[in-house]
Structures are given as structure tokens and as C-alpha cells.
Amino acid sequence: MSTIIGMNRVSGPFSGLKSALSTWLLDDSQDIEVAKAQFESTRHQAPFLYIIRFICAWTIAFTQMSYAPLWLVLIYPICTTIWSYCRIRRLWSAPKAPPRTLEALIVWRKRTQIIAALAPSIFTIWALMLFPYGTAFSQVQIFLTILVGNLSALFSLTHLRSIAVTNAVSSTGIYTLFFSWYGDPAYQLMALFGVAVTFFVALIEMNTYRDFISLIKTGTRFKEQSRYLEQKHRETEKLNALNYQLATTDHLTGVANKRFFRQELDRALRAANASGERFGLCIFDIGGLKSITEIYGLDAGDQVLKEVARRLSGMDGEGVFVGRVGGDEFGFFGTCDPEKYQRVKAAFERLIELPVETKQGRFRPNYSAGIAHSNGAVTCATELFERADFALSTARENRKETSVSYDACLDARRSRDTEILSALLDEETRDGLHLAFQPIIDITCNSILGVECLARWHHPQLGNIAPVDFIPLAERSGVINLISLDLFEKALSEAKAWPESLRLSFNLSASNLSSRRFIVEFLSILKQSGIDPQRLSCEVTETSVMWDFKETRRALDTLKGAGVRISLDDFGTGYSSLSHVHRLPLDCIKIDRSFVSDLCPGSTGYGIVKSLLALSRDMAISCVVEGVETDDELSILKDLGASFVQGYLFSKPLNAAELAQLLATGLPDRADPSIDGLPKAS
Known part of the structure; x- marks a missing residue:
């Protein structure tokens, strides 16, 4: 056992030496980049090495022709010449890529190493075979030629360490052994000189x-870093492209988003003004989209939007730019002469x-x-956009025309709307808001069932402003909730002086209904007033519902849970369906x-x-016919079975004093001609 351990101890260092020698001889050949560089360098250096061998061979041959047998002198130079020619020609015709x-x-490396060992060995043996024939001068020339050939090989094969050493050792070893055998001290010293020179x-x-x-590995690291930087550059470009797409494109429809649309609108408008071309902008919305979404789900609404965007994108050939500027709003613009406009x-x-075909069915979208x-x-894109937006708002209100162009009339109206909006935002001028009351009549007994509260506004400078003018602006500006609560308090204050049987109808807007805080404050005011909730009826329009x-x-x-009655106003004019009506807690519908x-x-x-009167009877709810x-x-309404009506035939909207007088005197008999003596609105 001790013997084996001792052998292992002895073999250990030799094993390490063998491993180190193997690594040294491999010349980092396991690194493919190093191996490729060595191949390229060898392909360029090898022809020079063959030429040096050719020159060395023929130099010795010319000096030895007079002394040695001719066949011995010429056999190697001729073979070397042929070999060198073939190798050089092959190197030049071979593929240049490693x-x-x-x-x-x-x-390739192993093959080259074999050649590197054999070529100098054959040359040295041939040269030493000629050594005994010549003079001392020719013998020294043979030695020096061998030495120069070895040194040339070392310089030519610098990039291939193991092959260069193999080349030098094979030749140096042969002539060292030869001169040691030859026995002449002078030649032995020359051999030692050659070994020393070759070694150093x-x-x-x-x-x-x-x-x-080091240079190759540095280059490799540089290439890797360059590839890494190029990859990062490509990734950065992709991210930039993605960020640009996200910043400029609507994610649902794929057309330009509002921000990019406005940016391009500004650029295109400036270009059109500079060239003197006529320029047009159109903004439109998809009507009924909310109904589609409510009935069929969000996916159906999204499919409609995507299909509309796809169709609009097909208008690119007309030179228009398309974008989505709101939830259900799109826009397009471009230069437009009259012919192109049409x-x-x-x-x-x-x-x-x-x-529009969707998974849920076929829809025919309408638009404003x-x-x-x-x-x-x-000159300002914002101004042009606001004009188109104002025209769109007008088109929404005007059910007879689906599209409205901004003109001088709209400009005057917009200016007035701006003045009204400014007044609405002024708390002091809002004090001019007050109520008018229009009776709701029970025609079965010719009595007043209740009154509807109608907002009125007299401004010191603007005069009387119609509700149709200031209510939409109040909703747009966000003050509608404050106005509604203020008017509601005034209505409840007046109702305290009325008979407890008289009902009060109060209109709520879409903004009112969408605000939970408003509903809480609304019910709080009702509770503080002491008015019975059963007397109050809140009227909502189909448009606000949808x-x-x-x-x-x-x-x-x-x-409804608080005891308030619910009425659906202007029934039959909006976008609601019977399924929506059925799902609402209604007590009454009002026929427009x-x-x-x-x-x-x-008549129609x-x-x-x-039909609507029959519907109300089937639903067990009351029905009020407006505009009589x-x-x-x-x-005719009596013949159809109507019970409740409202209109100028009975009374115009009245102020509080006029209503008190009417309540005190009561309604005259319809057969009485004194009907014309009813109080009129001030």
C-alpha cells in the first residue's frame, strides 16, 4: 500500500507537468476565435515560409553541386519546389473564410503540426547528408542555412506557438545530435550556438x-460587447417604436389617439395656411353606442368602434388623417376644395x-x-377643434340634421354661450335663477294633480335665458348639481304653502343621476324640509337614463327606496328600449x-x-300627456283613455304668486268661455 501511495506521490507532479505541457501545446486552440485568427494568419504567412524553404534548398544545392552527387543535391530542391508551388496555389484558391x-x-491544426514537424526534419536531414562532401566553407554555409531556416519558421509561425516550437525542435534536435556524433568540437560549439539562438x-x-x-481575446471581447450593444440598440429601437405607437395610437382601434390627432391637426393646419389651401375638420360620434354596450356588453361596443375605425382608415386614399378623439368620437381632417369635400x-x-356585423348581431350605427x-x-388648431366640437354639440341637439357645419350663426351662438357660461360660473349672477310651475291636470275630474318645476333665469345684462340654452352649459361646466340643489330647496320651500295633496315634479339631469354625492345631498334636503317624499316625483329623460x-x-x-316617485319624461323620443323601461322603478311615463x-x-x-297609453295600463303605472x-x-285624448295631461290649454308655466291664485280659485269648467281668463306667465 505504501508503495502505491509513493508511486502516486511521484506521479502527481508528472501528471501536473503533463497537463501543463498539454495546455501549453494546445495554444488556446479550444477558443474558436483564437483558432480562427491563427488560421487566417497562417494562410497569409505560409506562402512566405514555403518561399524561404525554396530559397534555402536551392542555396545549398548551388554550393554543393561541385562536391556531392547530383541526384542527392537536386532531389530535395526539386521536390520542395513542386511542393511549395502546389501548397501556395492551393492556399490562394482555397476559400478565404476559416x-x-x-x-x-x-x-486543420493537427495536420499543420504534422507538416511543421516533417518539413524541417526532411530539410535538415537532406542538408546534413551533403555536409561531409563539401569544404569547411560549404559546411558552415549548410549550418547557417539550417539555422536561418529555423529562425524564419519561428518568425513566420509566431501565432502558432506549439507548431513553431515543433518546427524548431525537430530541426535543432537533428543537427545537434548530428554534430555531437560528428565529433568536431568546433561544429559542436556551432550546434550549441544554434540551440542557444533558437531558444532565446x-x-x-x-x-x-x-x-x-491578448489582442485576439480583446477583439473577441470587443465583438461581444459590440454585439451586446447592437442587441441593446435594436431593443431600444423596438421600445422606442413601441413607445411611439403607444403615445400616438389608440390601443383599441389602431388609429391615431387624441393627443397625436391634435398634434397632427396643428401641423397640417399651419401647412394649409402657408399654402393658401382650404382646410376642413370633421368630428363625429357614434350614437346609441351606450345602448349597445348596456344590452350586449362591452365587447359588442368595442367591435363597433373597431369596425368604424377600420372603415375610416380606408379613406386614407382621399388624403385625410383619421383619429379617435373621445370614447365614441372620431375625427378626420385634410385639405379640401369643394369637389373633394363633397x-x-x-x-x-x-x-x-x-x-356593422358583430358576434352579438348586426347593428346600424347612427352618428352626429x-x-x-x-x-x-x-390659425390655431385648438380654435378649429373647438369650432368642430361646438358644431357636433349642435348636431346632437338637432335631430333633423346628422351633420352641422360651423358658420356665422353658430359663431354668434357660441359667443353667447361663452357669456352664459361665464355667468353660470359667477355665484352672484346665479342668484337670478328661479322657478316656474306648470300644473299637471287630472282631466277625469278637472283638477290639479300636481305641478312640474321648471328652471328660469333672468340675467341683469343678458336678459331672460331659456333653459335649453343654460342647462346644457351648466352640465358641461359642472355647476348643474349646485344649481339643481339650490332650485330644489326653493321648490320645497314653495311646496310648504301648497295643499298636502298637491304633488311636486322635479327634473333631474344625467349629471345629477351619475353623482352619488348629489343623491345623498338631495335626499338630505328633502328630509330637512319635512315634505312627504310621496308628494315628490323626480322626472328623468330617456337621454339621461341611457x-x-x-x-x-x-x-x-x-x-325609490326613500319613497320618491319616478317619472320618465319625453318618453318615445330617446334611445331607450322597452327592456330598459321594464328594468327601471317607474311610477309614471310622460308622452312627449x-x-x-x-x-x-x-295620424302617426x-x-x-x-300604444303608449296601453303600455302604461299594462305596466300599472300612470301616464301624463304633455303639450296639450x-x-x-x-x-281625442279623453277618447283614448288618458287621465292626466299638461299643456298650455290649461296653463302656461306660472310664478309662485300666480300658482297660489290658481290653486285658490281652481280650474274653470272646460265648457266655460272664461277659460281665457286663466292666469298667464309673467
């Missing part, structure tokens, strides 16, 4: 080799009115559009006056009113 795999490079040149070349390896308008109307033009007079159906239903359920005007048997209004102005209309 082998791609490390295995192929290792095979080899050491010098090793430093060069280390620099070569062409784009026709293309837009054709595209937008086509049915606002159009604004500029002939160079508008604006946010879920929140509206929540608000109405809260009001548009169905009562020119009411007669056989007659059939609608008849003639005795003929009243007579």
Missing part, C-alpha cells in the same frame, strides 16, 4: 505570441351608415357630426308633446299615443 466549427479548426528567439516569440492572444362627405356617409373649415382665417344606465338605475333605486301636435285619428302620433294645446287634442 472553418466555422471548432472541430474543423482542430483537424523562441522566448522572444513567446512574448509576441502572448500579445497576439367626395369625402359622400364616402364618409356611405361607410358610416353600413351595418360637426364640421369646421378654414380658409386661412383660423347616458349611464347602471348608475342611473342605482340612483333611481335609491330615490311631439306626438300630440296635430293629433287626429289616423295618434297610433303612438294610443287645443280642445280637439284634449277630446
Whole structure:
């Protein structure tokens, strides 16, 4: 056992030496980049090495022709010449790119190492075979030629350490052994001189080799870093492109978002003004989208928006820029001469009115559009956008025209709206807001069932402002909730002086219903007033219901739970469906006056009113017919079974004093001609 341990101890250092020698001889050949560099360097250096061998061979041959047998003198130079020619020609015709795999490079390296060992050995043996024939001068020349050839090989193969050393050792070893055998001390000293020179040149070349390896590895690291930086650069470019897309594109529809749309609008408007071209902007919304979303889900609404955006993108050929500027709003703009304007308008109307196919069914979208033009007079994109937006708001209110162009009339109206809006934001001028009351009549007994509270506003400078002018602006500016609560307090204060049987109807807007805080404050004011909630009826329009159906239903359920009655105003004119009506906690529906005007048997209004009265009976809720102005209309409504009406036939909206007088005197008999003596609104 001790013997084995001792052998292991002895073999340990030799094993380490063997491993170190193996690593030294491999020349970092396991690094593919180093191996490729060695291949490239060898391909360039090898022809020079072959030429040096060629020169060395023929130099010895010429000096030895007079002394040695001719066949011995010429056999090696001739073979070397042929070999060198073939090798050089092959190197020049071979592919310039190095082998791609490390295995192929290792095979090439081993083949080169064999050649490096055999070539100098054969040359040295041939030269030493000629050594005995010549004179002392020729013998020294043979030695020096061998030495120069070795040193040339060392310099030529600097980048291949193991091959260079193999080349030098094979030749040096042969002539050292030869001169040691030859026995002449002078030649033995020459051999030692050659060994020493070869050794020290080899050491010098090793430093060069280390620099070569360091340079290759530095280059490799640089390439890796360059590839890494290029990859990061590509990733950065992709991220920049993605960020640009996210910053400029609407994620749902793929068209330009509002921010990018406004940015491009500003650029295009400035360009059009500079060139003197006519420029147009159109903003439109998709009507009924909320209804589609409420009934069929968000996915159906998204599909409609995406399909509309896809169709609009097809208008790029007309030179228009398309974008999504709001939830259900899109816009497009471009230069437009009259001919192009008509062409784009026709293309837009054709595209937008086509049915939209979705998974949930087929929908035919409707729209409202606002159009604004500029002939160079508008220099600010914001101003042009606001004009188109104002025209869109007008189109929404005007049910007869789907598109409205901004003109001088709208400009005057917009200026007045700006003045009204400024007044609304002034708390002192809002003190001019007051109420008018229009009676709701029970025609079965010719008595006043209740009154509807109507907002009125007299401004010191602007005069009387109609509700249709200031209510939408109040909603847009965010002061509608303050106005509604203030008017509600005034209404409850007046109601305290009325008979307890008289009902009070108060209108709530979409903004009121969407605010939970408003509903809480509204019920708090009602409770503090001491008025019985059963006397109060809150009127909501179909439009406000569909604006946010879920929140509206929540608000109405809260009001209903507090004992307040709920009425659906202007029924039949909005976008609600019977399914929505059925889901609301309604106590009453009010038939819009548009169905009562020119009411007669056989008319469209007659059939609608008849159907709505039947619907209210089936739902076990009351029905009030608005806008009754003639005795003929009243007579027909009685025949249809109506019980409650409201209109100028009985009374215009009254102030508090006029209402008190009417309540005191009561309604005159309809057959009494003194009907004309009813109090009139001031």
C-alpha cells in the first residue's frame, strides 16, 4: 500500500507537468476565435515560409553541386519546389473564410503540426547528408542555412506557438545530435550556438505570441460587447417604436389617439395656411353606442368602434388623417376644395351608415357630426377643434340634421354661450335663477294633480335665458348639481304653502343621476324640509337614463327606496328600449308633446299615443300627456283613455304668486268661455 501511495506521490507532479505541457501545446486552440485568427494568419504567412524553404534548398544545392552527387543535391530542391508551388496555389484558391466549427479548426491544426514537424526534419536531414562532401566553407554555409531556416519558421509561425516550437525542435534536435556524433568540437560549439539562438528567439516569440492572444481575446471581447450593444440598440429601437405607437395610437382601434390627432391637426393646419389651401375638420360620434354596450356588453361596443375605425382608415386614399378623439368620437381632417369635400362627405356617409356585423348581431350605427373649415382665417388648431366640437354639440341637439357645419350663426351662438357660461360660473349672477310651475291636470275630474318645476333665469345684462340654452352649459361646466340643489330647496320651500295633496315634479339631469354625492345631498334636503317624499316625483329623460344606465338605475333605486316617485319624461323620443323601461322603478311615463301636435285619428302620433297609453295600463303605472294645446287634442285624448295631461290649454308655466291664485280659485269648467281668463306667465 505504501508503495502505491509513493508511486502516486511521484506521479502527481508528472501528471501536473503533463497537463501543463498539454495546455501549453494546445495554444488556446479550444477558443474558436483564437483558432480562427491563427488560421487566417497562417494562410497569409505560409506562402512566405514555403518561399524561404525554396530559397534555402536551392542555396545549398548551388554550393554543393561541385562536391556531392547530383541526384542527392537536386532531389530535395526539386521536390520542395513542386511542393511549395502546389501548397501556395492551393492556399490562394482555397476559400478565404476559416472553418466555422471548432472541430474543423482542430483537424486543420493537427495536420499543420504534422507538416511543421516533417518539413524541417526532411530539410535538415537532406542538408546534413551533403555536409561531409563539401569544404569547411560549404559546411558552415549548410549550418547557417539550417539555422536561418529555423529562425524564419519561428518568425513566420509566431501565432502558432506549439507548431513553431515543433518546427524548431525537430530541426535543432537533428543537427545537434548530428554534430555531437560528428565529433568536431568546433561544429559542436556551432550546434550549441544554434540551440542557444533558437531558444532565446523562441522566448522572444513567446512574448509576441502572448500579445497576439491578448489582442485576439480583446477583439473577441470587443465583438461581444459590440454585439451586446447592437442587441441593446435594436431593443431600444423596438421600445422606442413601441413607445411611439403607444403615445400616438389608440390601443383599441389602431388609429391615431387624441393627443397625436391634435398634434397632427396643428401641423397640417399651419401647412394649409402657408399654402393658401382650404382646410376642413370633421368630428363625429357614434350614437346609441351606450345602448349597445348596456344590452350586449362591452365587447359588442368595442367591435363597433373597431369596425368604424377600420372603415375610416380606408379613406386614407382621399388624403385625410383619421383619429379617435373621445370614447365614441372620431375625427378626420385634410385639405379640401369643394369637389373633394363633397367626395369625402359622400364616402364618409356611405361607410358610416353600413351595418356593422358583430358576434352579438348586426347593428346600424347612427352618428352626429360637426364640421369646421378654414380658409386661412383660423390659425390655431385648438380654435378649429373647438369650432368642430361646438358644431357636433349642435348636431346632437338637432335631430333633423346628422351633420352641422360651423358658420356665422353658430359663431354668434357660441359667443353667447361663452357669456352664459361665464355667468353660470359667477355665484352672484346665479342668484337670478328661479322657478316656474306648470300644473299637471287630472282631466277625469278637472283638477290639479300636481305641478312640474321648471328652471328660469333672468340675467341683469343678458336678459331672460331659456333653459335649453343654460342647462346644457351648466352640465358641461359642472355647476348643474349646485344649481339643481339650490332650485330644489326653493321648490320645497314653495311646496310648504301648497295643499298636502298637491304633488311636486322635479327634473333631474344625467349629471345629477351619475353623482352619488348629489343623491345623498338631495335626499338630505328633502328630509330637512319635512315634505312627504310621496308628494315628490323626480322626472328623468330617456337621454339621461341611457347616458349611464347602471348608475342611473342605482340612483333611481335609491330615490325609490326613500319613497320618491319616478317619472320618465319625453318618453318615445330617446334611445331607450322597452327592456330598459321594464328594468327601471317607474311610477309614471310622460308622452312627449311631439306626438300630440296635430293629433287626429289616423295620424302617426295618434297610433303612438294610443300604444303608449296601453303600455302604461299594462305596466300599472300612470301616464301624463304633455303639450296639450287645443280642445280637439284634449277630446281625442279623453277618447283614448288618458287621465292626466299638461299643456298650455290649461296653463302656461306660472310664478309662485300666480300658482297660489290658481290653486285658490281652481280650474274653470272646460265648457266655460272664461277659460281665457286663466292666469298667464309673467
